[in-house]
Amino acid sequence: MSSISLPKFPVSRPRRTRLSANLRAMLRETELNPGDLIYPLFVRPGENIQREIVSMPGVYQWSVDRLAAEAQEIAGLGIPAVILFGIPEQKDPVGLENFSSEGVVQQAIRAIKAAAPQLVVITDVCLCEYTDHGHCGLLNVEGQRHPNLPEGYVLNDETLEVLGKVAVSHAQAGADVIAPSGMIDGMVGAIRGALDHGQFEHIPILSYAVKFASAFYGPFRDAAESPPKFGDRKSHQMDPANRGEALREVALDIAEGADMLMVKPALPYLDVISAVKQAYPQFPLAAYNVSGEYSMLKAAAQNGWLDERAAVLEALTAIRRAGADLILTYHAKDAARWLAD
Numbered sequence: 001m002s003s004i005s006l007p008k009f010p011v012s013r014p015r016r017t018r019l020s021a022n023l024r025a026m027l028r029e030t031e032l033n034p035g036d037l038i039y040p041l042f043v044r045p046g047e048n049i050q051r052e053i054v055s056m057p058g059v060y061q062w063s064v065d066r067l068a069a070e071a072q073e074i075a076g077l078g079i080p081a082v083i084l085f086g087i088p089e090q091k092d093p094v095g096l097e098n099f100s101s102e103g104v105v106q107q108a109i110r111a112i113k114a115a116a117p118q119l120v121v122i123t124d125v126c127l128c129e130y131t132d133h134g135h136c137g138l139l140n141v142e143g144q145r146h147p148n149l150p151e152g153y154v155l156n157d158e159t160l161e162v163l164g165k166v167a168v169s170h171a172q173a174g175a176d177v178i179a180p181s182g183m184i185d186g187m188v189g190a191i192r193g194a195l196d197h198g199q200f201e202h203i204p205i206l207s208y209a210v211k212f213a214s215a216f217y218g219p220f221r222d223a224a225e226s227p228p229k230f231g232d233r234k235s236h237q238m239d240p241a242n243r244g245e246a247l248r249e250v251a252l253d254i255a256e257g258a259d260m261l262m263v264k265p266a267l268p269y270l271d272v273i274s275a276v277k278q279a280y281p282q283f284p285l286a287a288y289n290v291s292g293e294y295s296m297l298k299a300a301a302q303n304g305w306l307d308e309r310a311a312v313l314e315a316l317t318a319i320r321r322a323g324a325d326l327i328l329t330y331h332a333k334d335a336a337r338w339l340a341d
């Protein structure tokens, strides 16, 4: 008697479709292309600076004069867009440089548009990199503004006014897409209103609609020199435990006029990406593969514990499979090179 008796009737054997590379390629359900990627850039004051971020090997802070070459390299790799983060010269309670025409981001936008006009320039709009306290909005300090609101409370509606100014200032400098990231209630509507009022009705909004209060932003706060000086961001960023609330946030941002949506971080929240895509398939969805996700893979690869190329391409493909159309990632340049091989 033979040791195993297999059924004689036709039975599905998925392995038949995995035998050769071409067969696997023909049947692959998810594509990953350089055209799906958005590369974050950190810009700082000074000249001739390319400073590596210690906790993010291979990622740099750039001075504006060094951006032209970098932008051309990014565009040359087939990456269609960058998102800019600024480290200002000076910080203050309001973050005045955030909406100055000579601010570091405004200069960077002009430099990039001059060097690589086809590159889509997205700007992150938030207060945290610009305020001396490092919070994402104006604060209720010493009760002087609103005695009934808690001390240190991030003032919602006063912050909206500043966000509107920042968005208009970025649009004036030539930004193509405005991406508010502060999780302030009403931010999309306020920015839409300010842009329209400033005759920037043609500038779309990519909303960080679902942004969790995540430990995975740690290395970014080194990169952007923006950790909160006290407290945390749990009063405005979402609880990592919540998925239903994510759909509520998305519904609000759509009602306020968001053109594109984002979920952030990406890898620990693939279920949220999937839920948002299923609920709103008609909206372009981006996912932010954040600094901590990058640093984890990078550290493991540097220790020889993971094959960097395979692990990165697998992670990015998984984010696309979950439902993201676009991925903001620090791996973008490497991934674009590997995909072209």
Ligand code: PBG
Pocket (backbone or CB within 6 Å): 124, 125, 126, 127, 128, 129, 181, 182, 216, 217, 218, 219, 220, 221, 233, 289, 290, 291, 292
């Ligand atoms: C806020 C902002 C943050 C990130 C993008 N925009 C930091 C935060 O909310 O604390 C994080 C990005 C990353 O970790 O890569 N301006």
